[in-house]
Amino acid sequence: xxxxxxxxxxxxxxxxxxxxxxxxxxxxxxxxxxxxxxxxxxxxxxxxxxxxxxxxxxxxxxxxxxxxxxxxxxxxxxxxxxxxxxxxxxxxxxxxxxxxxxxxxxxxxxxxxxxxxxxxxxxxxxxxxxxxxxxxxxxxxxxxxxxxxxxxxxxxxxxxxxxxxxxxxxxxxxxxxxxxxxxxxxxxxxxxxx
Amino acid sequence: xxxxxxxxxxxxxxxxxxxxxxxxxxxxxxxxxxxxxxxxxxxxxxxxxxxxxxxxxxxxxxxxxxxxxxxxxxxxxxxxxxxxxxxxxxxxxxxxxxxxxxxxxxxxxxxxxxxxxxxxxxxxxxxxxxxxxxxxxxxxxxxxxxxxxxxxxxxxxxxxxxxxxxxxxxxxxxxxxxxxxxxxxxxxxxxxxxxxxxxxxxxxxxxxxxxxxxxxxxxxxxxxxxxxxxxxxxxxxxxxxxxxxxxxxxxxxxxxxxxxxxxxxxxxxxxxxxxx
Numbered sequence: 001x002x003x004x005x006x007x008x009x010x011x012x013x014x015x016x017x018x019x020x021x022x023x024x025x026x027x028x029x030x031x032x033x034x035x036x037x038x039x040x041x042x043x044x045x046x047x048x049x050x051x052x053x054x055x056x057x058x059x060x061x062x063x064x065x066x067x068x069x070x071x072x073x074x075x076x077x078x079x080x081x082x083x084x085x086x087x088x089x090x091x092x093x094x095x096x097x098x099x100x101x102x103x104x105x106x107x108x109x110x111x112x113x114x115x116x117x118x119x120x121x122x123x124x125x126x127x128x129x130x131x132x133x134x135x136x137x138x139x140x141x142x143x144x145x146x147x148x149x150x151x152x153x154x155x156x157x158x159x160x161x162x163x164x165x166x167x168x169x170x171x172x173x174x175x176x177x178x179x180x181x182x183x184x185x186x187x188x189x190x191x192x193x194x
Numbered sequence: 195x196x197x198x199x200x201x202x203x204x205x206x207x208x209x210x211x212x213x214x215x216x217x218x219x220x221x222x223x224x225x226x227x228x229x230x231x232x233x234x235x236x237x238x239x240x241x242x243x244x245x246x247x248x249x250x251x252x253x254x255x256x257x258x259x260x261x262x263x264x265x266x267x268x269x270x271x272x273x274x275x276x277x278x279x280x281x282x283x284x285x286x287x288x289x290x291x292x293x294x295x296x297x298x299x300x301x302x303x304x305x306x307x308x309x310x311x312x313x314x315x316x317x318x319x320x321x322x323x324x325x326x327x328x329x330x331x332x333x334x335x336x337x338x339x340x341x342x343x344x345x346x347x348x349x350x351x352x353x354x355x356x357x358x359x360x361x362x363x364x365x366x367x368x369x370x371x372x373x374x375x376x377x378x379x380x381x382x383x384x385x386x387x388x389x390x391x392x393x394x395x396x397x398x399x400x401x402x403x404x405x406x407x408x409x410x411x412x413x414x415x416x417x418x419x420x421x422x423x424x425x426x427x428x429x430x431x432x433x434x435x436x437x438x439x440x441x442x443x444x445x446x447x448x449x450x451x452x453x454x455x456x457x458x459x460x461x462x463x464x465x466x467x468x469x470x
């Protein structure tokens with residue numbers, strides 16, 4: 001998803017940056033400017049930093065371990081349950097939608113062809129998927145209640161992710177790095193970063 | 195003992211009650227079967243017996259549900275959870291949806307109850323062993339078959355160590371292999387002295403594990419007694435319950451004018467099937 005955004009940022013800023021004066025090249029009436037290129041690269045660096053951080057987080061942190069650790073640090077089990085259940089419900093919803101699509105197609109529903117035809121085909125699928133999910137939520141709620149989920153006190157954790165000395169050191173270094181960078185930027189030591 | 199005393203229950207907005215003046219006792223160590231046609235009130239009775247109705251489901255309850263003589267209306271749901279466990283027909287919706295392994299799924303209930311960690315581990319392993327599913331411990335619950343998921347759900351209940359288990363059509367959505375797995379597990383639980391209320395459409399399953407059977411019709415108890423007697427009752431089919439295969443076989447033999455010796459042999463087979 002980052003690539004289309006990056007391309008559009010580059011094209012828009014390169015050719016349509018307001019106030020761009022130094023021309024790099026021209027394509028018909030459209031002019032690519034140096035100022036536009038600079039702004040585009042700066043924006044891309046920011047997008048790259050944000051998406052890189054998010055990607056790194058998802059690749060290195062299984063959601064189950066994250067919520068267990070949050071719970072160990074005092075976050076309410078209800079909050080961690082909602083967070084984890086939201087992530088894990090997606091595959092179940094996709095599976096349900098696939099099953100219902102197959103069932104409807106077996107009964108003659110046309111879900112292929114032109115865009116209009118496919119849109120018309122989606123409507124009969126939406127009802128069963130949504131209603132089925134709502135019914136399932138009701139039964140799941142009862143099952144959770146019956147397993148003591150609503151008990152107000154904290155619950156026992158079966159296990160929690162290991163937290164080595166090196167991990168703790170890295171975490172503290174990052175925590176210290178953040179205000180350090182903010183201060184350095186404020187006093188002008190990182191002026192070259194713009 | 196779990197006892198329902200003149201229980202009448204009406205769902206919120208429903209024009210009439212789904213249960214009318216139902217009284218029944220589930221004695222300690224007993225396996226009580228609950229039969230009846232669709233919409234006879236079996237699921238509602240299970241919800242009431244487990245305390246979920248009206249606490250979670252809503253509606254109005256008349257009469258009393260007693261647990262060891264104590265009115266369950268005074269208990270919070272999490273207090274009831276360790277004393278009465280309930281399993282539903284659909285295996286998938288009973289799983290927490292947040293456990294990465296079967297082991298964690300089975301431990302989920304006792305974790306909620308704040309059971310100390312060493313006991314939590316002991317209970318989990320005991321529940322897995324009771325249903326002979328230790329081999330599944332490391333598997334992802336979402337990737338199991340329906341029968342296996344139902345066993346995991348029941349193991350999750352056992353880990354809570356409730357005095358009473360309420361099972362609402364635990365084999366309804368299972369294929370024959372899954373049904374056989376759950377039936378074997380229930381038979382083992384019954385043999386180990388668990389007290390079970392099991393609602394089922396499959397009379398053969400009831401015949402194989404229940405000592406007593408109650409039949410509901412339109413929310414009322416219409417038949418009650420020893421399993422062999424109730425499941426052999428000629429009114430059973432009219433109440434929307436197919437008799438066990440052994441009973442049907444015996445009737446067919448009688449209709450076909452088989453010899454007395456042959457009918458006696460079939461009768462012995464029926465007794466044996468019910469006893470088993």
